[in-house]
Amino acid sequence: DVTYGWWAGNSRVTNRAGKFIAAHAGHTGLISFAAGASTLWELARFDPSIAMGHQSSIFLAHLASIGIGSDDAGVWTGANVASVAIVHIIASLVYAGGALSHSLLFDGDLADGPGPTTQKFKLEWDNPDNLTFILGHHLIFFGVACITFVEWAGIHGIYDPAIGAVRQVEYNLNLTNIWNHQFDFLAIDNLEDVLGGHAFLAFVEITGGAFHIATKQVGEYTEFKGAGILSAEAVLSFSLAGIG
Numbered sequence: 001d002v003t004y005g006w007w008a009g010n011s012r013v014t015n016r017a018g019k020f021i022a023a024h025a026g027h028t029g030l031i032s033f034a035a036g037a038s039t040l041w042e043l044a045r046f047d048p049s050i051a052m053g054h055q056s057s058i059f060l061a062h063l064a065s066i067g068i069g070s071d072d073a074g075v076w077t078g079a080n081v082a083s084v085a086i087v088h089i090i091a092s093l094v095y096a097g098g099a100l101s102h103s104l105l106f107d108g109d110l111a112d113g114p115g116p117t118t119q120k121f122k123l124e125w126d127n128p129d130n131l132t133f134i135l136g137h138h139l140i141f142f143g144v145a146c147i148t149f150v151e152w153a154g155i156h157g158i159y160d161p162a163i164g165a166v167r168q169v170e171y172n173l174n175l176t177n178i179w180n181h182q183f184d185f186l187a188i189d190n191l192e193d194v195l196g197g198h199a200f201l202a203f204v205e206i207t208g209g210a211f212h213i214a215t216k217q218v219g220e221y222t223e224f225k226g227a228g229i230l231s232a233e234a235v236l237s238f239s240l241a242g243i244g
Contacts, residue, residue, distance in 0.1 A: 017109055025099035028095045029093070036092065039063070040085045043085070063084060132215070136214075138209070
């Protein structure tokens with residue numbers, strides 16, 4: 001039962017998983033479009049003779065940090081930046097299509113979804129098996145994202161501010177360092193440890209995701225745990241990201 005006002009964030013889609021997906025797909029599409037369009041806007045006005053920070057460059061700076069748009073020496077070239085921006089704009093259209101499909105074509109609460117597995121992802125706040133099933137898939141996707149970042153750094157390379165150049169970085173999976181940096185992760189001064197933290201995070205999230213998919217919720221089920229389990233996922237992910 002809805003226990004908060006109509007004005008609260010997702011109150012209108014509390015028991016309508018299909019509309020909930022539509023809202024978030026549309027939101028994701030807006031973010032993707034904004035990222036792509038803003039990157040093109042910054043690229044069109046970029047002056048390589050002026051530091052990025054002095055040009056209020058946000059998106060180009062993030063791309064440069066992962067080795068996109070500059071050569072191995074860290075000199076700006078702009079290579080592949082436009083391609084990345086266009087991919088984000090095309091992806092935004094895909095997200096928008098998904099949002100419109102769930103808004104206009106598919107069932108609002110996924111009771112009669114477009115595929116045989118759709119109902120498994122219908123949010124049921126009083127069903128711990130359903131919530132832990134959805135949580136498990138979210139965690140696996142987070143883990144895959146961490147693996148992608150680790151592999152990108154090892155194969156393509158990322159920008160190392162310590163030497164002012166792009167270099168390939170192999171992760172240092174030192175569990176002692178990861179444990180010791182739980183509360184002082186800002187003191188990490190090398191990319192190997194940063195990538196090691198992400199590699200460890202990938203293992204934890206994928207393992208935890210598989211556990212949640214394969215098992216029922218551990219412990220006594222309560223209404224509070226049911227309502228908070230997906231929120232707890234976000235808190236845990238951000239906490240573990242701090243280790244990385």
